[in-house]
Amino acid sequence: MNMEFIPALRGSFNLNDYENAVEHFDWSEVEAKFSWFKTGKINIVHEAIDRHALSTKKDKVALYYKDEYRKEQFTFKEMMEMTNKAGNMFKKFNVLKGDRVFIYTPRSPEMYFCLLGAIKVGAIVGPLFEAFMDAAVYDRLNDSEAKILVTTPELVSRVPLEKLPKLEKIVLVGDEIEETDQIVSFNKHFEEASDELEIEWMDREDGMLLHYTSGSTGKPKGVLHVHNAMIQQYQTAQWVLDLNEDDIYWCTADPGWVTGTVYGVFGPWLNGVTNVVRGGRFNPNDWYQTIEDYSVTVWYSAPTAFRMLMGIGEELTQKFNLKSLRHILSVGEPLNPEVVRWGLRVFNLRIHDTWWMTETGAMMVCNYPCLNIKPGSMGKPIPGIEAAIIDDNGNVLPPNRMGNLALKMGWPSMMRSIWNNPNKYKEYFTHNGWYISGDSAYMDEDGYFWFQGRIDDVINTSGERVGPFEVESKLVEHPAIAEAGVIGIPDPVQGMRIKAFISLREGYTPTSDLEEEIRLFVKEELSAHAVPKKIEFKEKLPKTRSGKIMRRVLKAWELDLPTGDLSTMED
Ligand code: 6R9
Numbered sequence: 001m002n003m004e005f006i007p008a009l010r011g012s013f014n015l016n017d018y019e020n021a022v023e024h025f026d027w028s029e030v031e032a033k034f035s036w037f038k039t040g041k042i043n044i045v046h047e048a049i050d051r052h053a054l055s056t057k058k059d060k061v062a063l064y065y066k067d068e069y070r071k072e073q074f075t076f077k078e079m080m081e082m083t084n085k086a087g088n089m090f091k092k093f094n095v096l097k098g099d100r101v102f103i104y105t106p107r108s109p110e111m112y113f114c115l116l117g118a119i120k121v122g123a124i125v126g127p128l129f130e131a132f133m134d135a136a137v138y139d140r141l142n143d144s145e146a147k148i149l150v151t152t153p154e155l156v157s158r159v160p161l162e163k164l165p166k167l168e169k170i171v172l173v174g175d176e177i178e179e180t181d182q183i184v185s186f187n188k189h190f191e192e193a194s195d196e197l198e199i200e201w202m203d204r205e206d207g208m209l210l211h212y213t214s215g216s217t218g219k220p221k222g223v224l225h226v227h228n229a230m231i232q233q234y235q236t237a238q239w240v241l242d243l244n245e246d247d248i249y250w251c252t253a254d255p256g257w258v259t260g261t262v263y264g265v266f267g268p269w270l271n272g273v274t275n276v277v278r279g280g281r282f283n284p285n286d287w288y289q290t291i292e293d294y295s296v297t298v299w300y301s302a303p304t305a306f307r308m309l310m311g312i313g314e315e316l317t318q319k320f321n322l323k324s325l326r327h328i329l330s331v332g333e334p335l336n337p338e339v340v341r342w343g344l345r346v347f348n349l350r351i352h353d354t355w356w357m358t359e360t361g362a363m364m365v366c367n368y369p370c371l372n373i374k375p376g377s378m379g380k381p382i383p384g385i386e387a388a389i390i391d392d393n394g395n396v397l398p399p400n401r402m403g404n405l406a407l408k409m410g411w412p413s414m415m416r417s418i419w420n421n422p423n424k425y426k427e428y429f430t431h432n433g434w435y436i437s438g439d440s441a442y443m444d445e446d447g448y449f450w451f452q453g454r455i456d457d458v459i460n461t462s463g464e465r466v467g468p469f470e471v472e473s474k475l476v477e478h479p480a481i482a483e484a485g486v487i488g489i490p491d492p493v494q495g496m497r498i499k500a501f502i503s504l505r506e507g508y509t510p511t512s513d514l515e516e517e518i519r520l521f522v523k524e525e526l527s528a529h530a531v532p533k534k535i536e537f538k539e540k541l542p543k544t545r546s547g548k549i550m551r552r553v554l555k556a557w558e559l560d561l562p563t564g565d566l567s568t569m570e571d
Pocket of ligand 1 (some may be wrong): 213257258259330331332333334335353354355356357358359378437438439451453454460463464465
């Protein structure tokens, strides 16, 4: 048993408040803070932007944006105008309530204007990570029947337009372009659009965000979130991110992933807090520089990034003034105790782990400022959330027993459906009233939760969820490949790395050239983060009699473990 703990901080939400909230808190208390309380109607972007723009906060900086080429800032009033312009542009392109608008661009101020502008006019926004390639982009646009795609002249070449009949307009952000009926210039239409907009008032249960995420079988699933999610996004940003009026907050996640929307957009802005966006890729110098330049006070990032910074050494941190930092948080993968200790050494701060998923729409199990941290633990359920470890029959297990990490249904930010796939949605609810996360964990006698692994085969590499099935399906499209099985193997920096076991078709021999070709194939068709870092060729792969690749056996081979029950294996 891990007995080490790091004592609590004070934070604005103190231990008394916390204990009281755990006993008495009801989400309806938060509802009174939003306008629907009076009108019954809502729009999350009104609450995140316009509400502040129409208050004494109007001249406060909402967004600091910086990348290699640009350095800009926008006040809440300017954000209101920019998102109004984007909204009017979408209206002109006939975007109606419930239509899907996808955004597939690198980070830029325009990305944020479009994301929020589209929601303002009632659309459901689907953010796509810029590293996605043709097949990944196609699957998502096709499944969601997207009407509008905002992208760039560079990325549009990866979009198989001819196969997407539902896509009405492609809005290109960037250089001057030659317009066609379908392909239009963001610059031109944004410029022309009015900065006054009649916002679309929505019902709390209307959709606003569609994030595609991976499961262990089938294509990526479209997780739908509704405006109502703001209740929990707002509240957790206060309790856990500990955001206050004067904070300068930086979330390093890209909006292509749920952390980048929920806590890179909504969490801070629903609270009227100044938000920093650093575009471009991870680079230790730029990252520390960002903290120094903007005097970042609250920083939300991921274990992979912390491990990379840790790997570079502590000397680098001494070249920057990082004294502004007062609160650091982590999400996406297990946070190693070693990283927590590194944080204490170099920043003199605790790194607070938080656990949640695309499906949960907001934080669920967390380390708060006011809790003692046990390094290696994800913390405790937030007030209003009931988490438990249950066995495969739905029985709640006592402390220190490993099982399914499950959540009692009924929290505000829960996904409302899997797009086009009611059966997939049902798969989460195999036990009465519980949402089954797919993670295994145990709870200790003090109520802290400890992550143990995924129960399914989802691979978490650098905090990004990769579905083995999606990679396997792509691999077998390669002419040389007969069968493929994909697993995650432990990696000290990335958490997990992808390994593919491959059997070749007749007439092909395993060579390092072929290996390279296969990697490039996955990279160009799916995305760089889905590429198997290791490939091993096998004569035959272990399969069940019904023909399913037994990833469990592949894992046992890889890690030199017993293969377990093989009774379902084909001869
Ligand atoms: C927000 C986000 C969800 C999966 C989740 C789990 C893993 C997230 C974690 C963590 C250990 C943590 N995960 N937070 N594992 N400790 N603090 O990451 O969403 O991309 O949907 O991933 O990530 O396995 O089930 P998403």
